[in-house]
Amino acid sequence: xxxxxxxxxxxxxxxxxxxxxxxxxxxxxxxxxxxxxxxxxxxxxxxxxxxxxxxxxxxxxxxxxxxxxxxxxxxxxxxxxxxxxxxxxxxxxxxxxxxxxxxxxxxxxxxxxxxxxxxxxxxxxxxxxxxxxxxxxxxxxxxxxxxxxxxxxxxxxxxxxxxxxxxxxxxxxxxxxxxxxxxxxxxxxxxxxxxxxxxxxxxxxxxxxxxxxxxxxxxxxxxxxxxxxxxxxxxxxxxxxxxxxxxxxxxxxxxxxxxxxxxxxxxxxxxxxxxxxxxxxxxxxxxxxxxxxxxxxxxxxxxxxxxxxxxxxxxxxxxxxxxxxxxxxxxxxxxxxxxxxxxxxxxxxxxxxxxxxxxxxxxxxxxxxxxxxxxxxxxxxxxxxxxxxxxxxxxxxxxxxxxxxxxxxxxxxxxxxxxxxxxxxxxxxxxxxxxxxxxxxxxxxxxxxxxxxxxxxxxxxxxxxxxxxxxxxxxxxxxxxxx
Amino acid sequence: xxxxxxxxxxxxxxxxxxxxxxxxxxxxxxxxxxxxxxxxxxxxxxxxxxxxxxxxxxxxxxxxxxxxxxxxxxxxxxxxxxxxxxxxxxxxxxxxxxxxxxxxxxxxxxxxxxxxxxxxxxxxxxxxxxxxxxxxxxxxxxxxxxxxxxxxxxxxxxxxxxxxxxxxx
Numbered sequence: 001x002x003x004x005x006x007x008x009x010x011x012x013x014x015x016x017x018x019x020x021x022x023x024x025x026x027x028x029x030x031x032x033x034x035x036x037x038x039x040x041x042x043x044x045x046x047x048x049x050x051x052x053x054x055x056x057x058x059x060x061x062x063x064x065x066x067x068x069x070x071x072x073x074x075x076x077x078x079x080x081x082x083x084x085x086x087x088x089x090x091x092x093x094x095x096x097x098x099x100x101x102x103x104x105x106x107x108x109x110x111x112x113x114x115x116x117x118x119x120x121x122x123x124x125x126x127x128x129x130x131x132x133x134x135x136x137x138x139x140x141x142x143x144x145x146x147x148x149x150x151x152x153x154x155x156x157x158x159x160x161x162x163x164x165x166x167x168x169x170x171x172x173x174x175x176x177x178x179x180x181x182x183x184x185x186x187x188x189x190x191x192x193x194x195x196x197x198x199x200x201x202x203x204x205x206x207x208x209x210x211x212x213x214x215x216x217x218x219x220x221x222x223x224x225x226x227x228x229x230x231x232x233x234x235x236x237x238x239x240x241x242x243x244x245x246x247x248x249x250x251x252x253x254x255x256x257x258x259x260x261x262x263x264x265x266x267x268x269x270x271x272x273x274x275x276x277x278x279x280x281x282x283x284x285x286x287x288x289x290x291x292x293x294x295x296x297x298x299x300x301x302x303x304x305x306x307x308x309x310x311x312x313x314x315x316x317x318x319x320x321x322x323x324x325x326x327x328x329x330x331x332x333x334x335x336x337x338x339x340x341x342x343x344x345x346x347x348x349x350x351x352x353x354x355x356x357x358x359x360x361x362x363x364x365x366x367x368x369x370x371x372x373x374x375x376x377x378x379x380x381x382x383x384x385x386x387x388x389x390x391x392x393x394x395x396x397x398x399x400x401x402x403x404x405x406x407x408x409x410x411x412x413x414x415x416x417x418x419x420x421x422x423x424x425x426x427x428x429x430x431x432x433x434x435x436x437x438x439x440x441x442x443x444x445x446x447x448x449x450x451x452x453x454x455x456x457x458x459x460x461x462x463x464x465x466x467x468x469x470x471x472x473x474x475x476x477x478x479x480x481x482x483x
Numbered sequence: 484x485x486x487x488x489x490x491x492x493x494x495x496x497x498x499x500x501x502x503x504x505x506x507x508x509x510x511x512x513x514x515x516x517x518x519x520x521x522x523x524x525x526x527x528x529x530x531x532x533x534x535x536x537x538x539x540x541x542x543x544x545x546x547x548x549x550x551x552x553x554x555x556x557x558x559x560x561x562x563x564x565x566x567x568x569x570x571x572x573x574x575x576x577x578x579x580x581x582x583x584x585x586x587x588x589x590x591x592x593x594x595x596x597x598x599x600x601x602x603x604x605x606x607x608x609x610x611x612x613x614x615x616x617x618x619x620x621x622x623x624x625x626x627x628x629x630x631x632x633x634x635x636x637x638x639x640x641x642x643x644x645x646x647x648x649x650x651x652x
Contacts, residue, residue, distance in 0.1 A: 001621070009622075016629060023632070064622050102640050109633040116626060128626040132633060139637025145644055 001061070008056045008067030010049040011075050012119070015112040018042025022108060026101045032093070039086045039104040040453075043111060047079035063183050064125040065116070069482030070330075074252050075115040077334060081245045082111035084341050084461070087453040088348045089237040094451075095353045098145045106143075110136035110241070114249035121260065123172050123182040126253055127165070130217065133246055134161050141234040141242070146356050153233025160216065160226045168213025174206030188262035207263050208272065214257075217250040218306045219299075221279040228291075231299040236351055236358055239295060240344025243302045244337040251309055251333055255316075255326065264317035274314050277413055280307025281420035288427050295360045297427055298343055301386055304420055305336055311401055311417065315408040323483065324407055328400035330479045335385065335393035335468060342382035342461040346375050349454060368435040376435050378458050385465050387428040388421050393468035400476075488590050489529045489602050495583050496522035502579070509555050510571045513548060518583045520544040525587050529594060531601030534609040 006013065022038045025031075050072045058068035065071075086107055093100045113132030120126040138161075142154030176182055178199045179190040191203075216223040231239040258264060284304030291297045312329035316322035350365075350372070351358040359365070369376040385394035398421065405414045468475060496519050503515035520543045527536035556568065616624055 016625070019629065019632070023636075062619050062622050064620065099640070099643070102636050105636055106633060109629055109636075112629060113633075124620065124623050125626070128623055128630060132626060132630045135630060135637065136633040139633070139640055142641055 004056045004059060005061045005067075008053050008059045008061055009065070010053045011046045011072070011079065011115060012065075012112065014046045014049050015042060015079070015108065015115060018046070019105060019108045019112065022105050026105065030099065030101055032090075032100055035101040035104045036086065036090050039108050040083050042108060043079045043083040043086065046111075046115070047076040047083070050076040060121070064122045065119040066121040067119065070252070070256070071119040073478075073482055074118040074248070074330075074333070077337060078111055078114040078118065078245050078249055081241070081248075081337055081341055082107060082114075084345065084457050085237050085241045085245075087451075087457045088240070088345045089235075091352045091451050091454045092235060092237050092348045096144065103140065103143055106136040106140050107241070110140065111245065114245050117249040117253040120253060121184050121256065123176075123184075126257070127169070127172075129253070130168075130250070131165065133249065134165075134217075137238070137242060137246065140238045141230060143238070144235055149233040150235070151233075153230045156226050156233075157230045164213045164216035164223070166213075167209050167216075171206045171209030171211075171213060174202050174209065178202040178206065184257060184260035188260060191262045191265070204266060204268065207266060207269055210257070211254075211269070211273070214250055214254050215276065218247055218254070218309075219303050220276050220306055220310065221283045221303065222276075224280070224283070224303045227303055228296040228299040231302075232293060232295045232360070236295070236344050236348035236360070239298075240341050240348065243298065243344065244340040247302065247306060248333045248337045251306070251329075255313070255329055258313055259316065259322065259326065264322075270314050270317045273310055273317075274410075274413060277307045277310035277314065278416040280304060280310065281416045282307075285420045285423040285427075289423065291427075292362045293360055294347060294362055294365065294431065295344075295358075297362075297431065298340070301424065301427075302340065304424065305386070307420070308332070308398070308401055308417055309336070311405050311410065311413050314410060314413060315404045318410065319408040323480075325404040326483045327476070327479050328397075328404040330483055331400050331472075331476065332397040334475065335397035335465075338461065338464050338468070339382050339385040339392075339394055342378055342465060343386065345457065345461065346379040346382070349375055349450065349458070352450075362431065362434050365431065365435050366437050370438065374455075374458060378462050379435065380432055381462050381465050383428040383432055385469065387425045389425075391466065391469045393465045393472075395469055396472040484598055485529060485594075485600060485602050488594060488598075489526060492522050492525040492529065492587065492590055495519075495586055496526065499580075499583055508571060510552070511576060513551055513555070514576075514580050517544050517548050518580050518587075520548070521584065521587055525590055525594075528591070529601065530603050531606040534607065534612045537609075 018038060018041070022035060022042070025034055025038060053067055053072055054069065056067065057072060058066065060066050086104060089103065089107070093103065110133050113129050113134075113136065116125060116129030116132065120129055134157075138154050138158045141157055142150050144150045172182070175187065179187055179195060181187050181190055212223065216226075219227040231243065234242060263269060281304050284300045284302075284307060288297050288300035288304070291300065309329065309332055312325050312332065315325035316329070319325060347358065347360055350368070351360070365379075368379070381392060385392035388394045388398040398417070402414060402417065405417070499515045499519035499522060503512045503519060506512040506515065520539060524536040524539035524544070527533075527539060
């Protein structure tokens with residue numbers, strides 16, 4: 001490994017070094033403030049390390065990872081999202097005593113896993129990144145020391161995620177048996193060389209199993225059962241990380257896997273993805289209507305959003321020029337990650353002094369507009385963005401998706417998207433309506449004691465969602481150059 | 484010849500797994516699971532991957548399974564537990580596992596002394612495994628170390644929680 005490779009891997013090196021330093025700090029002296037500062041500094045540095053790394057991109061570093069603009073851009077997005085989660089967690093953990101230093105260490109490791117996923121061009125890197133992301137998340141979900149809900153959520157996630165990883169591995173094994181390679185590019189070469197023709201069933205079965213395993217992480221219907229329970233049980237900032245970063249990273253990995261290993265030529269696979277997409281959109285949105293717990297509503301809404309995102313895969317596979325679809329996917333992931341983080345940040349922030357339980361019932365939000373207008377504004381913008389109302393990031397993302405779908409003439413998927421969005425508006429607006437009512441509420445409701453970092457993050461998130469919705473051109477142009 | 488040994492080991496692995504799944508007693512299930520792992524190790528060996536075979540035995544059949552057995556046995560302390568243990572480990576329980584293990588032993592002896600070559604045609608020596616791991620797959624080793632760190636820290640935190648609780652009660 002030479003100096004250029006080191007420079008390309010700088011974001012990963014920064015994160016790894018940060019984790020080592022943080023571990024030493026915890027072992028020498030437990031101090032939450034220091035752990036927090038090291039974590040945020042590491043994550044911001046990791047995001048900034050994209051700049052020097054970009055100078056050597058594109059560069060293949062060992063068969064496992066490739067440093068290119070796509071990976072670097074999303075890697076730094078995940079680093080920044082990790083930093084946002086850390087800041088919100090600091091406020092959230094203040095009233096929850098116990099040994100909280102490891103929380104930040106696990107968060108750092110989990111983010112490292114997400115960044116590795118964005119870089120991976122080899123099955124081994126994909127698996128290791130995925131496992132690093134998930135193993136750290138198991139512990140983070142179960143982190144709160146009191147209450148059984150987090151433990152239940154963590155065990156659910158652990159068992160189902162283990163089964164999904166096994167499915168994924170088996171799929172890769174079948175593909176390896178048929179093609180004899182684990183590198184994406186090499187797989188593509190083998191498929192186009194016609195080696196796939198000798199055992200098409202094996203490859204198709206393998207690809208389907210791989211997609212099922214990854215579909216679990218993306219919580220696509222019918223692999224979605226765990227989502228609402230896990231989001232409800234996990235601490236709110238971690239639910240946000242799980243919904244935003246974990247899903248975003250896995251989606252980027254799936255996108256890379258499909259684009260680079262040439263599986264788009266299997267039309268039956270695309271048909272399967274189409275079905276899963278439609279099912280996710282309809283099931284996610286319809287079940288969200290029945291919930292009274294805000295975290296569960298957001299969980300079902302994230303299922304629906306991943307259904308929208310799958311349109312990108314189908315569009316990229318069907319149309320001869322996948323550029324527009326990939327661009328739309330990139331934009332949507334950015335918008336989705338920011339919006340999801342914003343929505344769960346609010347839940348984390350209003351629950352910062354709630355003791356053992358979190359304020360996640362719809363009724364807990366009643367009157368929020370009058371008591372904590374800043375936070376209510378954040379949540380309103382986030383919900384409008386999730387619903388896809390103009391002037392927010394979500395609107396542009398959806399617009400982009402629709403244009404990619406029209407370009408590829410996917411009318412069935414577009415119909416599902418329109419119906420799903422229409423249903424979605426109802427339950428998003430219901431939350432906003434609840435926030436405006438004046439009612440009895442348990443929430444003590446004051447923003448006076450919020451930490452400066454959290455305030456800053458709230459403003460930043462509002463700004464990002466509105467900026468991407470009003471002036472989308474810079475990001476669009478940027479994505480066009482890197483994809 | 485090599486192939487028939489391989490399929491025989493596969494048959495042993497399959498039988499042991501099915502038996503392990505259908506046992507109602509956890510200790511008996513574990514014994515069959517160990518046999519199944521040993522059979523998989525023999526399959527690895529016959530395919531030409533002696534290093535993977537050794538790891539399978541050391542890590543899975545050795546470390547992990549012994550830990551399992553210890554935990555199960557530790558849950559049954561006291562006089563009644565001893566009685567139950569003796570009942571679980573009655574001689575007739577051992578007949579089938581011993582037979583299966585004997586098949587594997589004979590296969591191993593044959594493979595080492597009588598026959599040369601592998602079913603896949605290539606032999607991957609431990610040296611090659613090491614060179615690959617610390618050559619092109621160096622980063623995988625590094626990432627795996629981070630993965631272990633995450634697992635360790637997570638296990639520490641969750642374990643502490645249950646220790647605290649047992650102290651309180």
